[in-house]
Amino acid sequence: MLALGKLLELTLAGREPAQKIQLTVDGVQMRWLSEGALEVRPPQARDNGADVLLSSGIHGNETAPIELADRLLHGIARGEIKPRTRILFLFGNPEAMRRGERYLEQDVNRLFNGRHEQSIGPEAMRAAELEQLARTFFSVPDRSRLHYDLHTAIRGSKIEQFALYPFKEGRQHSRAELARLRAAGMEAVLLQNKTSITFTAFTYEQLGAESFTLELGKARPFGQNQGVDVSRLETRLIQIIEGNEPATDGLDGLKLFSVAREVIKHSDAFTLHLPADVENFSPLEKGYLLAEDIAKTRWVIEEEGARIIFPNPKVKNGLRAGILIVPTTDAGLV
Ligand SMILES: O=C(O)CCC(=O)N[C@@H](CCC(=O)O)C(=O)O
Numbered sequence: 440m441l442a443l444g445k446l447l448e449l450t451l452a453g454r455e456p457a458q459k460i461q462l463t464v465d466g467v468q469m470r471w472l473s474e475g476a477l478e479v480r481p482p483q484a485r486d487n488g489a490d491v492l493l494s495s496g497i498h499g500n501e502t503a504p505i506e507l508a509d510r511l512l513h514g515i516a517r518g519e520i521k522p523r524t525r526i527l528f529l530f531g532n533p534e535a536m537r538r539g540e541r542y543l544e545q546d547v548n549r550l551f552n553g554r555h556e557q558s559i560g561p562e563a564m565r566a567a568e569l570e571q572l573a574r575t576f577f578s579v580p581d582r583s584r585l586h587y588d589l590h591t592a593i594r595g596s597k598i599e600q601f602a603l604y605p606f607k608e609g610r611q612h613s614r615a616e617l618a619r620l621r622a623a624g625m626e627a628v629l630l631q632n633k634t635s636i637t638f639t640a641f642t643y644e645q646l647g648a649e650s651f652t653l654e655l656g657k658a659r660p661f662g663q664n665q666g667v668d669v670s671r672l673e674t675r676l677i678q679i680i681e682g683n684e685p686a687t688d689g690l691d692g693l694k695l696f697s698v699a700r701e702v703i704k705h706s707d708a709f710t711l712h713l714p715a716d717v718e719n720f721s722p723l724e725k726g727y728l729l730a731e732d733i734a735k736t737r738w739v740i741e742e743e744g745a746r747i748i749f750p751n752p753k754v755k756n757g758l759r760a761g762i763l764i765v766p767t768t769d770a771g772l773v
């Protein structure tokens with residue numbers, strides 16, 4: 440296999456490849472751009488005009504998505520997967536991946552859309568670099584742009600695999616993209632209704648990509664992801680990359696949610712009234728006291744059909760400590 444197919448090994452070892460550009464037997468170009476960043480380019484005659492950004496390891500301990508990206512890279516480097524799209528593979532936080540931790544000082548996925556400029560440290564620098572890599576990759580005009588940012592969650596989930604779809608004023612969510620996600624095994628999609636500071640929010644809002652954060656199961660160390668079944672996503676990704684995706688139009692039971700409220704932790708006094716092992720998508724009754732914070736702030740459930748995702752009282756002050764979601768319909772899709 441080409442040495443550049445081993446981007447994960449290189450990244451975990453903190454090494455630069457001796458040769459930065461390599462060609463597969465089919466003339467596919469692999470180009471190392473920077474630590475954890477590799478661009479794949481099909482021969483011009485095979486290029487179908489689509490650009491696909493696949494990021495993983497934005498949180499260093501979320502290894503199933505990293506292993507999935509590694510398998511795709513191996514397949515391309517061996518000539519078994521024959522891309523017709525340009526692809527940018529990004530491992531988001533290499534140092535956190537080496538340490539097996541979510542992040543070192545700051546969560547990279549809270550540093551996009553300008554936030555890194557107000558901050559210092561390794562993660563702020565990495566977020567700036569990731570923005571630049573994505574901006575350059577998506578700068579070629581007249582091509583379709585797709586970004587999947589692959590994650591696994593801290594806790595178990597009543598709905599195992601789901602996507603978060605960013606928001607931009609004046610832009611509507613795409614039914615065709617949701618159908619594609621359903622075919623890739625996603626069971627639910629959360630339609631966001633305000634701007635955000637995540638990587639996918641950046642590529643959606645500023646680079647015009649169709650962008651999704653995909654949650655694929657529970658986070659485990661490298662080699663322990665037998666319980667995370669990414670087979671449907673992997674099949675779909677290969678079809679997207681090879682440009683032979685079967686037509687899909689139905690949402691086929693895909694559950695849709697919208698954000699009712701983001702629960703923001705304001706101070707060290709923040710208390711979340713949920714068991715430590717509560718699962719994502721757990722329902723919450725109207726009237727339930729979810730959380731309390733400084734100055735007698737109380738988070739009481741007012742919404743019918745509310746559920747909680749990503750509850751985390753350990754986040755830094757000022758950040759999201761959970762999202763309250765409610766069911767929604769496909770009425771706003773185009
Ligand atoms: O399990 C958790 O609490 C977090 C899992 C995770 O990393 N989720 C992403 C979602 C990003 C988004 O809102 O699009 C994150 O929190 O960064």
Ligand SMILES: [Zn+2]
Pocket residue numbers: 497498501590591592
């Ligand atoms: Zn994550």
